[in-house]
Amino acid sequence: MDRRHLQPPDEDGIDLAHEPLFVLGPLHVSPSTREVRSKQRCEIVEPRVAQVLVCLVQAAGAVVSRDDLIRRCWGGRVVGEDAINRCIAKVRQIADLDEAPSFVIETIPRVGYRLRNLTEAGPAIDRTVAPDAEPVPNDAPLVRGPTYAERPPPQNRGRRRLIAVSAAAALVLVIVGLSAWALHQPAPPVPMRSVAVLPIVNLTGDPTLDATTDKLTEDIIQVLARGANYVTPRNAAFAWKGKLVDERAVGAALKVRHVATASLRKADSGYRVSLQIVDTLSGRTILSEDLGGGTSDAAEAERQFALKLFEEIAQTVDDRWRAEILARPADDSDPESVLVRFDALADTGRREDIPKVEHLIAIGRTLLPKQGEIGEEFLGSVCWYYYSLLDHRYETSPGQRAVWAAAALDAATQASRAKSNTTWPHGCRAQVFAALERWDEGLAEARYIVDKFPLTAVGYESLARLDMGRGAFRDALADLTAFAARMPGRECLGDASDGGCRGALGFVDLCLGDYQAAITQLRELAVLAPQNPWTPFFLSAALELSGAHADAVSSAQAYARLKTDDRIWRYLSLSHEPNFVAQVRIVRDALRNAGLDEPARDASE
Numbered sequence: 001m002d003r004r005h006l007q008p009p010d011e012d013g014i015d016l017a018h019e020p021l022f023v024l025g026p027l028h029v030s031p032s033t034r035e036v037r038s039k040q041r042c043e044i045v046e047p048r049v050a051q052v053l054v055c056l057v058q059a060a061g062a063v064v065s066r067d068d069l070i071r072r073c074w075g076g077r078v079v080g081e082d083a084i085n086r087c088i089a090k091v092r093q094i095a096d097l098d099e100a101p102s103f104v105i106e107t108i109p110r111v112g113y114r115l116r117n118l119t120e121a122g123p124a125i126d127r128t129v130a131p132d133a134e135p136v137p138n139d140a141p142l143v144r145g146p147t148y149a150e151r152p153p154p155q156n157r158g159r160r161r162l163i164a165v166s167a168a169a170a171l172v173l174v175i176v177g178l179s180a181w182a183l184h185q186p187a188p189p190v191p192m193r194s195v196a197v198l199p200i201v202n203l204t205g206d207p208t209l210d211a212t213t214d215k216l217t218e219d220i221i222q223v224l225a226r227g228a229n230y231v232t233p234r235n236a237a238f239a240w241k242g243k244l245v246d247e248r249a250v251g252a253a254l255k256v257r258h259v260a261t262a263s264l265r266k267a268d269s270g271y272r273v274s275l276q277i278v279d280t281l282s283g284r285t286i287l288s289e290d291l292g293g294g295t296s297d298a299a300e301a302e303r304q305f306a307l308k309l310f311e312e313i314a315q316t317v318d319d320r321w322r323a324e325i326l327a328r329p330a331d332d333s334d335p336e337s338v339l340v341r342f343d344a345l346a347d348t349g350r351r352e353d354i355p356k357v358e359h360l361i362a363i364g365r366t367l368l369p370k371q372g373e374i375g376e377e378f379l380g381s382v383c384w385y386y387y388s389l390l391d392h393r394y395e396t397s398p399g400q401r402a403v404w405a406a407a408a409l410d411a412a413t414q415a416s417r418a419k420s421n422t423t424w425p426h427g428c429r430a431q432v433f434a435a436l437e438r439w440d441e442g443l444a445e446a447r448y449i450v451d452k453f454p455l456t457a458v459g460y461e462s463l464a465r466l467d468m469g470r471g472a473f474r475d476a477l478a479d480l481t482a483f484a485a486r487m488p489g490r491e492c493l494g495d496a497s498d499g500g501c502r503g504a505l506g507f508v509d510l511c512l513g514d515y516q517a518a519i520t521q522l523r524e525l526a527v528l529a530p531q532n533p534w535t536p537f538f539l540s541a542a543l544e545l546s547g548a549h550a551d552a553v554s555s556a557q558a559y560a561r562l563k564t565d566d567r568i569w570r571y572l573s574l575s576h577e578p579n580f581v582a583q584v585r586i587v588r589d590a591l592r593n594a595g596l597d598e599p600a601r602d603a604s605e
Helices: 047-058 068-075 080-097 156-185 207-223 235-239 249-254 298-326 334-346 351-369 373-392 398-419 424-435 439-452 458-469 473-486 500-512 515-528 532-547 547-560 567-573 579-593
Strands: 021-026 027-030 035-037 040-044 103-108 112-116 194-195 256-266 270-279 286-294
Touching: 027 156, 047 080, 047 112, 068 080, 068 112, 080 103, 103 249, 112 207, 194 207, 194 235, 194 249, 194 458, 207 256, 207 298, 249 256, 249 270, 256 298, 270 298, 270 458, 286 298, 286 547, 298 334, 298 473, 298 579, 334 351, 351 373, 373 398, 373 424, 398 424, 424 439, 424 458, 439 458, 458 473, 458 500, 473 500, 500 515, 500 532, 500 579, 515 532, 547 567, 567 579
Parallel strands: 194 256
Antiparallel strands: 021 027, 027 035, 035 040, 103 112, 256 270, 270 286
16 A cells, blocks of 8 residues: 555644743743643643644734634634633633733634733743743843843853853753653544544546535535534545545544545446445444435435435444443533433433433533533433423323423523524424424424525424424425435434334325325335334224225234333324314224224323
8 A cells, every 4th residue: 555645634733742832921831741830830721722822822913713723723623613712711711820811812803813922022932941940920020131341251151151052952851851751642532423524436437426426525524513523624534535545544634533435336226325434543344334325316316315424424423422431430520421321311211210311401401501512412412302201292281391391492592502503403492392382483493494404304304293283284295205305214203113204104194085195104114113003003094994994903903912002192182283183083083993992181181
């Protein structure tokens, strides 16, 4: 292998191990050890904070843009505003280590930041300072240099020159020694949730599809960057285009734990994409998938593959991160531990776990909102958790449901303020509004997603839920069809165990009076999930309404054998809209004729 192809793109990122010591007023800063010392105290700062401080100091009073900070301190990775704001706040705290602030960080609106040294007019970096030099007190008298008449006699000049040379040599040895020590220190761990998506290779033999594969790569990067993963930005990823790469070398250069590579080729059914994800520390391939598309239209295939690849990459990286966190001892002071434990417990969906989940929410509300991306992710989990309580339609009071709905909407609102370029706060709000039968508000949220984020399918999923609940079944059918076109083979409105897209389509066809279409959808669902009670439940109604009474009775008996609770009956109470109620009444009568009687409802519901 030609190792020249493994050389990373040229970057001017800040490598703390190679940055010299410098003084900043009364503060002495050692980038390689991340120590900031004043006369009163010594503090070790975080690596990213140290990089930002060095970057601002090196600008020598000039303004540094946010883009420059991201490029030099984050390696060009996509980061949120919170991450930069947090680092700037930490740098500002460094100024207060001494009795009087030694510098200030000025915010230049819509431009960037500038470091202004309050204690000296000259350059901030002093490359001749010894690491053990004593910081000078702020109130020390100024020392002027000797005049010509005060200079030492000629016979003493050689001795002074020798002392100066010896001191300089000692200083060089100290600096070299510190640099050598820093070079042998272990590098900070690469975040598990970090990934570089390299340009997808066009293997179709059709050069006109080069632009399609580039756009596909860009779309994946764009959608991934909206989540909590650290994603190498487009320019850094495309610097490796056309090169023979070693994933471990790419990972070291881009400082990511995972590298995703893919290729596009033609197949009998249209196009296929082969995806590989490699762990850059071990060099092991952790995912190898062959994704097929059912369309021969390249533009449509590109849109479908963008969502498929995004989901495969995001899910793989996220699952590995969660497994790593759960393998550690539980720690209520660790934001990642709290978030992952909360998600794991909330996913069980058990009513008896509600007090335990809400205990973790209480811990997270005090710990996580100040943690940038992790805090925003926590708010998302809180919203979806409370929505799941509404969606399960537990036998509870209207007052309790109102409390859960308010908690979900509050979490989504906070997340929207923290991060505006993501879909989930709007999707969660849309679903909560559907559960509350506030149709206009829900539709506004769902349509915002469709208009603002055309690459995603979640907007159509939300629209389907809302249109179904308000009795607009033909609109719901169009929504589900649009979702399926963007995510072929993917379940919506829950997974297959909850009916999913096929179950929803079967129910919609049933309410539209298209009983044969409903039977087809439900029988396809039975193949995917033979133990799912959803299928025989609604299939019995469709068969009864189509005139196949004996088959309807058999299907009803199959439901009775598979059911674990009466939750499916509650699906028939999604709303109180007249058209919904009228159509569902027909379904209920068919179920009763097939031998299924609706269970008594709790009076509190």
